[in-house]
Amino acid sequence: MDQSTTVKKIPLILVTGFLGSGKTSLLKQILKEIGSSRKIAIVQNEFAPGRVDSVELQASGVPFDLLEINNGSVFCACLLDDFISRLAEFIRTYQPEAIFLEATGLADPVSLAQVMQTPEVTKYIFLGGVWTVVDCLNFDKSHQYIQRVRHQIQIADIILLNKTDLAPPEDKLINQLLEWNPFAQQFRTQDGLFEELNNVLLNSLDLQYLLSQKLSLHREVVFPAKSEPETEGSLLKPFSLPRPDIGSCVIRSQKIFTEQSIRQFHSENKGYIYRMKGYVRSTEGKYLLIQSVFDHLEINYTDHWSGPTELILMGPGVQPGAITREFLKSGKNG
Numbered sequence: 001m002d003q004s005t006t007v008k009k010i011p012l013i014l015v016t017g018f019l020g021s022g023k024t025s026l027l028k029q030i031l032k033e034i035g036s037s038r039k040i041a042i043v044q045n046e047f048a049p050g051r052v053d054s055v056e057l058q059a060s061g062v063p064f065d066l067l068e069i070n071n072g073s074v075f076c077a078c079l080l081d082d083f084i085s086r087l088a089e090f091i092r093t094y095q096p097e098a099i100f101l102e103a104t105g106l107a108d109p110v111s112l113a114q115v116m117q118t119p120e121v122t123k124y125i126f127l128g129g130v131w132t133v134v135d136c137l138n139f140d141k142s143h144q145y146i147q148r149v150r151h152q153i154q155i156a157d158i159i160l161l162n163k164t165d166l167a168p169p170e171d172k173l174i175n176q177l178l179e180w181n182p183f184a185q186q187f188r189t190q191d192g193l194f195e196e197l198n199n200v201l202l203n204s205l206d207l208q209y210l211l212s213q214k215l216s217l218h219r220e221v222v223f224p225a226k227s228e229p230e231t232e233g234s235l236l237k238p239f240s241l242p243r244p245d246i247g248s249c250v251i252r253s254q255k256i257f258t259e260q261s262i263r264q265f266h267s268e269n270k271g272y273i274y275r276m277k278g279y280v281r282s283t284e285g286k287y288l289l290i291q292s293v294f295d296h297l298e299i300n301y302t303d304h305w306s307g308p309t310e311l312i313l314m315g316p317g318v319q320p321g322a323i324t325r326e327f328l329k330s331g332k333n334g
Contacts, residue, residue: 010091011205012099012125014112016152017133018142019105019275019314020293022162024053026133026192027100028060033198034098035062038205041096043087045104046070048248050312052278053102056289059304065094073104075111084118091124098205099125105275106244106314108148109155129204132156132184133192134177137167141274141294144316145244153177156184158200165190166296246274247318251311255331256281259299262290265330270295272317279305281334 017023027042034040042064044053049070057064067090074083091099103109109130116127132152135142142149153159159177161169169188177186187194203209257280266276276292279302289302290311309331313323 009126009207010096010099010124011128011207012101013128013204014109014130014155015100015102015133016107016109016130016156017105017160017162018135018138018145018149018152020138020277020291021105021133021135022160022189022192023102023105023133024056026131026160026162026189027057027102029192029197030100030201031057031060031062031064034201034205035060035064039095039097040064041067041090041094041099043067043069043074043090043099043101045074045102045107046312047072047104047106047246047314048250048312050250050278050310052310052312055279055304059302065090065096073107074101075103075107075109075115077111080111080114084115084121087115088120088124098128106145106148106246108151110151112155126207126210128210129157130155131158131160133160133162133189134173135163135293136161136169136173137163137296138294139173145246148244150180153180153184156181158204159184159186160192160194161186161188162192163190164188246314246316247320248312248314249318249320249323251278251309251313251324251327253309253328253331254281254334255309255328256283256334257288257309257331258283259288261330262288262299263297265327266292266297269317269323269326270297273313273315273323275314276311278311279309280311281307281309 015023015026031040042057044066046053054066054068067086069083069086072079074080112130115121132155134153159181187196259282262280270292273292274294276290278290280288280290282288287302287305289300291298311327
């Protein structure tokens with residue numbers, strides 16, 4: 001490899017993890033750690049067109065450039081070409097020193113190899129690493145989409161065992177991760193923070209370090225094919241999973257909601273809403289930050305939002321018309 005032609009390339013780190021695992025929390029920690037010393041760009045990818053995650057990142061107070069692609073997974077074949085061209089234009093415009101791509105929680109990252117081998121992108125960036133966030137509290141509940149989760153873990157260089165304060169990882173989970181990917185480093189985190197974060201970041205963003213470790217900067221991503229057994233050392237043709245059978249919607253409203261009404265709505269609908277996140281207009285001119293993953297719900301007051309309610313819902317039972325009407329019934333006109 002001619003290092004002189006690649007040394008000025010921009011490192012890109014892909015951040016994956018199932019719905020609500022803590023990817024945005026990790027990015028907030030990364031911004032606090034290096035955002036004042038490097039020009040950071042973040043690419044946020046989501047199924048639903050909402051501003052919730054970007055506002056949460058901006059609340060860190062650390063400047064960064066943002067590219068939002070909120071109409072499905074960027075690794076889906078139908079969006080891949082558009083994503084590559086938008087990413088290249090974004091890099092030319094903002095010229096960041098490091099890029100973090102936060103994939104949607106439902107992403108199947110098998111097409112990462114195609115992105116990294118595209119001339120339009122490779123002349124600008126190298127792959128600094130793939131970080132996958134694992135939700136220790138809710139990992140077992142993602143079984144319906146376990147093949148998608150498995151792909152995210154198989155591609156990882158770094159596996160972050162998140163929410164260890166709520167659910168210390170059991171041996172069963174550790175062994176499962178080792179079976180799927182025995183080569184990735186594992187770290188235990190709380191809200192995306194871990195003691196080695198700075199050193200791991202510096203190594204992942206350092207081209208010379210990656211070259212010294214003999215890591216491929218255009219890694220070939222391979223997975224076992226569905227119809228063939230896995231054998232040690234085999235590299236079988238990768239396959240891409242179809243779009244998941246999961247619905248999403250964004251609810252926007254000027255109505256006022258109480259913490260009690262939000263908890264009641266969640267309790268009655270949590271069986272088919274896997275993820276709920278957003279900002280809710282509440283009483284006395286206050287706003288609530290809503291975060292739920294399966295049956296775990298957190299509600300906190302926040303100063304980082306103004307305007308109407310904006311709430312994103314995702315799950316197999318989410319149908320925009322019906323679920324929106326159900327939610328709005330619990331609110332009052334302001």
